[in-house]
Each structure stands twice: as structure tokens, then as C-alpha cells.
Amino acid sequence: MSATARKMAPNAEDIRARKGGTPLVSLTAYTTPMAQFMDGHCDFVLVGDSVGMVLHGLTSTLGVTMEMMILHGQAVARGLSQSMMVIDMPFASYEEGPAQAFRNAARLMAETGAGAVKLEGGVEMAETIRFLVKRGIPVMAHIGLTPQSINTLGGYKVQGRDAQVDAVLADARAVADAGAFSVVLEKVPQGLADRITAEVAIPTIGIGASAGCDGQILVVDDMLGFFTAFKPKFVKRYADLGPLAEAAISEYAADVRARRFPAPEHVFADQAPMAAKTAASKAPQKD
Numbered sequence: 001m002s003a004t005a006r007k008m009a010p011n012a013e014d015i016r017a018r019k020g021g022t023p024l025v026s027l028t029a030y031t032t033p034m035a036q037f038m039d040g041h042c043d044f045v046l047v048g049d050s051v052g053m054v055l056h057g058l059t060s061t062l063g064v065t066m067e068m069m070i071l072h073g074q075a076v077a078r079g080l081s082q083s084m085m086v087i088d089m090p091f092a093s094y095e096e097g098p099a100q101a102f103r104n105a106a107r108l109m110a111e112t113g114a115g116a117v118k119l120e121g122g123v124e125m126a127e128t129i130r131f132l133v134k135r136g137i138p139v140m141a142h143i144g145l146t147p148q149s150i151n152t153l154g155g156y157k158v159q160g161r162d163a164q165v166d167a168v169l170a171d172a173r174a175v176a177d178a179g180a181f182s183v184v185l186e187k188v189p190q191g192l193a194d195r196i197t198a199e200v201a202i203p204t205i206g207i208g209a210s211a212g213c214d215g216q217i218l219v220v221d222d223m224l225g226f227f228t229a230f231k232p233k234f235v236k237r238y239a240d241l242g243p244l245a246e247a248a249i250s251e252y253a254a255d256v257r258a259r260r261f262p263a264p265e266h267v268f269a270d271q272a273p274m275a276a277k278t279a280a281s282k283a284p285q286k287d
């Protein structure tokens with residue numbers, strides 16, 4: 001983003017007001033450099049609990065802790081000035097009830113500077129969402145496939161086909177009525193996602209849902225090709241950086257073993273050249 005195009009980061013109410021407008025753009029981020037790449041291109045950046053799988057090698061998001069979320073949230077916050085930051089509440093940090101949820105949501109926001117939290121669940125989380133919102137914590141809801149519940153959902157399955165339609169619709173209505181400022185629809189069939197988008201007054205953010213949603217989100221390591229363990233159908237690979245990184249590392253390894261690296265331009269002479277000596281006497285030296 002050029003200096004002249006600089007803008008303020010939106011807040012939860014700005015995101016809510018984008019209902020029905022130009023689609024909201026979002027990606028996950030877990031580190032400062034990746035957040036810097038996204039800043040200004042995304043309306044909001046999610047510090048997702050997917051961090052456990054994409055950066056820490058966990059097989060699900062269930063092992064992600066408050067401490068992990070805070071550490072990654074602080075890193076992402078350092079890279080953002082023009083995009084809003086939303087942070088995931090990790091498994092077991094909010095399900096006991098509103099008081100536990102408030103304590104942990106407030107800690108996540110206070111220690112990372114996030115503008116909102118995201119939590120998974122529909123009807124069963126409505127009371128908690130209402131409690132948080134009334135006490136100053138903007139909540140993004142997440143319904144459909146909720147990865148923290150894979151053990152009760154039976155895996156990473158599409159949610160909302162056939163007999164499940166009414167339950168997913170009820171979840172969407174419940175989180176909107178409870179005061180969530182937006183709702184992520186994950187792995188919800190296209191027709192149902194469009195119906196929810198038409199019915200609820202808050203922006204729907206699709207991931208494996210529909211181009212008709214009010215916005216889209218992807219896990220950044222999926223869309224850049226860094227996470228290669230598997231590729232969900234809903235992921236579009238915009239780059240294939242994983243194989244590029246491996247090729248570069250393998251070239252470096254070959255260069256080191258063959259003593260091609262470091263080359264003359266990467267090493268320091270024992271004696272400083274005259275010109276550099278003169279400059280060095282005026283400026284502080286790094287080496």
C-alpha cells in the first residue's frame with residue numbers, strides 16, 4: 001500500500017456495516033511478516049487456531065492453548081495498521097459458560113490488541129455471545145463445520161445438507177440475534193449459505209460456502225501452498241510456495257556441501273578497503 005492510500009483499520013461495526021456491499025476480504029495470519037504482507041489488502045486478519053495445525057504440526061485445533069493464541073496474536077498485531085485483527089478463542093477457553101468466556105476473551109483482547117474474538121458454535125453459544133457483546137467484546141461467530149467439534153461431528157464433513165438444513169439455519173439466526181457482528185460459514189452447501197446470507201442481518205464470511213457470501217476467508221498457508229499435508233476442496237492455491245521453499249533449501253544444502261556458499265561476495269576481507277576505511281571513520285560499522 002502506498003503512503004497516499006493509507007487508511008484506518010476498520011472495527012467490528014465497520015465490518016457489520018459492509019453487509020451486502022463489496023465482499024469482505026480476509027485471511028488468517030500467525031506471524032508479523034505475513035501480517036505485513038496482508039495489511040491493507042484484507043479488511044480483517046484472523047489469528048486462527050488453525051495455527052496449531054499449520055505452524056505447530058498438531059493434527060487438529062484441539063491442542064491450541066490461550067498462550068499460543070496470545071503469542072501469535074501479539075506477533076500479528078505488530079504487522080497490522082490498516083486491517084482489523086480478530087482472534088480465535090481456543091478450544092476449552094469459552095465453552096464452560098459466559099463468565100469463563102468473558103475472562104478469556106478479555107485477556108485475548110487486552111494482551112494482543114485484537115478488535116474482536118471469534119468463537120465456534122451456534123444456538124448453544126448464543127447466551128455466551130450475548131453476554132460478551134453486552135460487556136464490550138465484539139464477537140464473530142463460526143458455524144457449519146466447527147473444527148473444534150470434529151470429534152462429535154464425525155470429521156471434517158459438509159454441514160447443512162438434507163436433515164441438517166434447519167439446524168444450521170437456526171444457528172445462523174441465533175448468533176445474529178445474540179449480537180455477533182459477523183458469522184463465518186464453513187463447509188456449508190452453496191444454496192444454504194446463500195439463504196443464510198439473504199436472511200441474517202450480519203455479514204456472512206464463507207470458507208467452503210458460496211461466492212454469494214458477504215466475504216471470504218482462507219487459511220493463508222493453504223492458499224500460498226505452504227501447508228501441504230492435505231488440500232481441502234474449497235482451497236484455491238494462489239501460489240505453490242512450499243515446493244519453491246524446499247527447492248531453495250535443497251540448493252542451499254548442495255552449495256554448502258560443495259563449498260559454493262558462502263561465495264566471495266558473502267564474506268569479509270581481513271583488511272578494510274581504503275574508501276570504506278574513510279567512510280568507516282565517519283559512520284558506525286556493523287561488523
Ligand code: KIV
Binds near residue numbers: 046047050088218
Ligand atoms: O482457525 C481458522 O483458521 C479458522 C478459519 C478456517 C475460519 O477458523
